[in-house]
Amino acid sequence: MTSLFDPYDKSSWYFGQMSRQDATELLMGEKEGGVFLVRDSNSIHGDYVLCVREDSKVSHYIINKIQQSDHTKYRIGDQMFPDLPNLLAFYKLHYLDTTPLIRPAPRKIEKVIAKYDFDGSDQDDLPFRKGDILTVISKDEEQWWTARNTLGQVGSIPVPYVQKYDGGQHTQGCREHPPTVSTAPDLTTRRPPTNNIQQRKLPAYARVKQVRVPNAYDKTALKLEVGDVIKVTKMNINGQWEGELNGKVGHFPFTHVEFVDSETGDTTEDS
Numbered sequence: 001m002t003s004l005f006d007p008y009d010k011s012s013w014y015f016g017q018m019s020r021q022d023a024t025e026l027l028m029g030e031k032e033g034g035v036f037l038v039r040d041s042n043s044i045h046g047d048y049v050l051c052v053r054e055d056s057k058v059s060h061y062i063i064n065k066i067q068q069s070d071h072t073k074y075r076i077g078d079q080m081f082p083d084l085p086n087l088l089a090f091y092k093l094h095y096l097d098t099t100p101l102i103r104p105a106p107r108k109i110e111k112v113i114a115k116y117d118f119d120g121s122d123q124d125d126l127p128f129r130k131g132d133i134l135t136v137i138s139k140d141e142e143q144w145w146t147a148r149n150t151l152g153q154v155g156s157i158p159v160p161y162v163q164k165y166d167g168g169q170h171t172q173g174c175r176e177h178p179p180t181v182s183t184a185p186d187l188t189t190r191r192p193p194t195n196n197i198q199q200r201k202l203p204a205y206a207r208v209k210q211v212r213v214p215n216a217y218d219k220t221a222l223k224l225e226v227g228d229v230i231k232v233t234k235m236n237i238n239g240q241w242e243g244e245l246n247g248k249v250g251h252f253p254f255t256h257v258e259f260v261d262s263e264t265g266d267t268t269e270d271s
Helices: 020-028 084-093 194-199
Strands: 035-040 048-054 057-068 071-076 079-081 111-114 133-138 144-148 154-158 162-164 204-208 229-235 240-245 248-253 257-260
Touching (some): 048 084, 071 084, 229 257
Antiparallel strands (some): 057 071, 111 133, 133 144, 204 257
16 A cells, blocks of 8 residues: 655654553554554653554554764664654655554544633744634643644644533633633743743752653753753743753753752742
8 A cells, every 4th residue: 555644744643642552552443554653652761662553463663762973863673764754754665564654543633622812922822712622733731732723823822721622612602701810820830920030130040840851852952850950041931941951051941940049059939
């Protein structure tokens, strides 16, 4: 059967965090071989797993992310590739065990309905109005997801502003009572108050209070371990701050740190 998929369309084949069992159940629901998905490895951070429907089983092939000097390569078996799209393109034409890759597994469509108006304050945000129906593309963070509206526009949405849509809710008239400041959820989990930013003199030091393992594709994100002390150099209004840790410069979410007096000092403000 002819392979019909774009290996560079990451959103079609990358399923992010997913258990082996869930991947197996999803692919066993497909009748043809060659249906696949790529998920994060649950045992090794940064590695991936290529899950493929083959004959009467689902195979799980580990993809190791190899750092060589300034270059990153991806290894599956004895084959090495510069990136995941090249790896998938190779297996469109070559057999894994009993089949090449034919098409990505279909995603379960999840929709949400807006409970409040959201104007957005960042260029990556997706503005919406109360009652709008949005399709969830990925759940990137606990409080922020990526979604698409009915016009095909894609961006970040605040999870507290939406709720699951089952198709039976009525949207007509939903905008008659716009939310007040007191009814709309607080979004400071991502966007820190402007006055706090203005009061803090930079550079400043902050201690990590929550572990963070960044997406393997984001080379500018800092990996955080509890107790690490970051030299904060810039505090962006979108909540993604910039700083230096262990000689590496990159960005990190402000919710994962708290300021300290010095590089080894005590906490100076509440989280």
